[in-house]
Amino acid sequence: MGGLLATAALIGGAPTLTLLALAAMGELRAGPAALAILLCLASALGLAWFWLSAVSRLAAVLHRAADEEGPFSAPLPIPRLPAIGRVEEGLGRLARSLEARAALVTRLRASDEAIVEALPDPLLILGADRRLLRANAAARRVFGLQREGAARGDMGALLRHPLMAAALDRALVDDGPQSTELALPGSLTRELSAQVLALNPPLADGGKLLVVLTDRTAARAVERMRVDFVANASHELRTPLASIIGFIETLRGPAKDDPVAQDRFLGIMAEQSERMRRLIDDLLGLSRVEITEHQAPEGKADLLALLQAEAAALEPLFAGRGVHLTLALPEGPLTAAPANADQLAQVARNLLDNALRHATREVRLEAGHGRQGAREGVTFTVRDDGPGIAREHIPRLTERFYRVDKARARGVGNTGLGLAIVKHILARHRGQLTIESEMGLGSTFKVWVPGE
Ligand SMILES: Nc1ncnc2c1ncn2[C@@H]1O[C@H](COP(=O)(O)OP(=O)(O)OP(=O)(O)O)[C@@H](O)[C@H]1O
Ligand SMILES: [Mg+2]
Incomplete structure (x- = not known):
């Protein structure tokens, strides 16, 4: 107005x-x-x-x-x-x-934004102070970040990794993309290849460094698996094959007209061939487990049902050796998740098979709920009253081809791959194997896997 x-x-x-x-x-x-x-x-x-x-x-x-x-x-x-x-x-x-x-x-x-989000490779944008400003959907998936997540856990470890820090430094000083290859330790080592590019001029939100990551874990696992398979297979097959070739020569020559010797040699040859077959089966099984190791399993496994099924399947073998298998399983449901039921059954089978071979009179199979730190899970334990395992061997049991008593184990026809397979399956499930043993008193193999 x-x-x-x-x-x-x-x-x-x-x-x-x-x-x-x-x-x-x-x-x-x-x-x-x-x-x-x-x-x-x-x-x-x-x-x-x-x-x-x-x-x-x-x-x-x-x-x-x-x-x-x-x-x-x-x-x-x-x-x-x-x-x-x-x-x-x-x-x-x-x-x-x-x-x-x-x-x-x-x-x-x-x-x-939509293009960056949809890119299949993890992509990060950092400020000049190396602070994480943005991470696309693939990066959030790989590093388990929330949408506006700060750099925690694996992501924090990645940004602090000396090779990564050096690449970021170089990118800020030099023009042109910088690249580096690094292995991120964790429950599963992740192998990443990183490309770093300085953004000139910086983005409107202060973004100064662009980091594109490629997960090479799977490719490296396949590569290593191939090399290991060839090395292991040729090494382990050489002995039985040499022995079979030797016997064939003997059968053709000196033992040509000796039916008793022929019979004995053919028996040994059959045994060696069987050993080679088992070896190839186990190596292929191990390779399959290793290839899937970096992918978390999906689905649930009814632990009680699978333990009962494995125990029932091995019952005749136990009876044959005069070893008693005692089951101490709880009433209620026992669900491992996320889990692959076939692989957990293989873990149980390998542990029961070892216990059966080493037990004197009795093997106990127990199961229940258990926590590992803050994580809920389920456990099962295979306990035998065998000779036990000396302390110095325990950390090495899960190495491939590791056998405590090589001469005796070879005689029985075992390959030393059972616990290596167990280790890889449990690594895939982010589970754990604990081995306790006292000489003369027997051994206990305890498995923990995440569950409900
Ligand atoms: N319950 C046990 N008691 C005593 N020693 C054991 C027991 N379980 C395993 N071991 C020792 O650990 C070694 C490795 O076991 P692992 O299951 O990996 O191989 P294996 O049983 O020899 O062969 P495979 O399982 O491939 O047929 C065995 O050779 C044995 O010496
Ligand atoms: Mg075994």
Whole structure:
């Protein structure tokens, strides 16, 4: 209101004062002078109102345009002054083109974001201070981050890794992409290849370093598996094969006409062939487990059912050796999850098979719930009353081909791969194997896997 009166006074003040002065000097009669003053004030008020409303509307449009709030243009509810109308029209056009440009920028930003999100490889954006600003969906999946997650756990370890830190340093100093290969230790070692690129100029959110990661764990596992398989297979097959070749030569030569010797040699040859078959089966089984080791299992396994099934399947072997198998299983459900039931059954089979071979009179199979730190899980334990294992051997039992008593183990026809397979299956399940043994008193193999 104050503004309106002041503007009206500015417009109508001078003519009104002139009319008043003329009337005072007697140049104008009082009646016409009063009418003229009234008209002058009324038109000044009207003009001031039109002017002020038009200006305040222009101001509002300008404010919204400056704050990028839109919509920038709206219909004018009052008649326009001609000159102001043209200004308003120009401003409207400017506002509409700003609006269109802002919408385009939003769309482009959304599509950039969508492309980055959809990339199959983990991608990180860091500030110049190495702080994590953004991680795409693949990176969040690999490192288990929340959407706005800070660099914790594996991600923190990655960014602090000396090779990674060096690559980030180089990227900030040199132009051009920097790359590095690194292994992230953890429950499962992850092998990553990282490309680092400095962003010049930095992104609007302060992003200065772009890191693209490629997970090479699976590829490396397959590579190593192939090399190990060839080395192990050729090494372990050489002895039985040499012995078979030797016997064939003997059968063709010196033992040609000796049916008793022939019979004995054929028996040994059959045994050696069987040993080679077992070896190949176990090596292939181990390779299969190793290939899937870095992928967490899916699904659930009914631990009680699978332990009962394995115990039942081995019952004749136990009976044959005169060893008693005692089951101490709980009543309620015992579910391992996430877990692969076939692989857990193989763990149970390998441990029961070892216990059976070493036990004197009895093997006990127990199961139950158990915690590992903060993690809920299920356990099962295979206990035998055999000769036990000397302390120094225990840490090495899960190495492939490791046998405590090589001569005796070879005689029985075992390959020394059973516990190596157990170790890899449990690594895949993020589980644990604990071995306790006392000489002369027997051994205990305890398995823990995550569960409900
Ligand atoms: N319950 C046990 N008591 C005593 N020693 C054991 C027991 N279980 C395993 N061992 C020792 O650990 C070694 C490695 O076991 P592992 O199961 O890996 O191989 P293996 O039984 O010899 O052969 P495979 O299981 O491949 O047929 C065995 O050779 C044996 O010396
Ligand atoms: Mg075994």
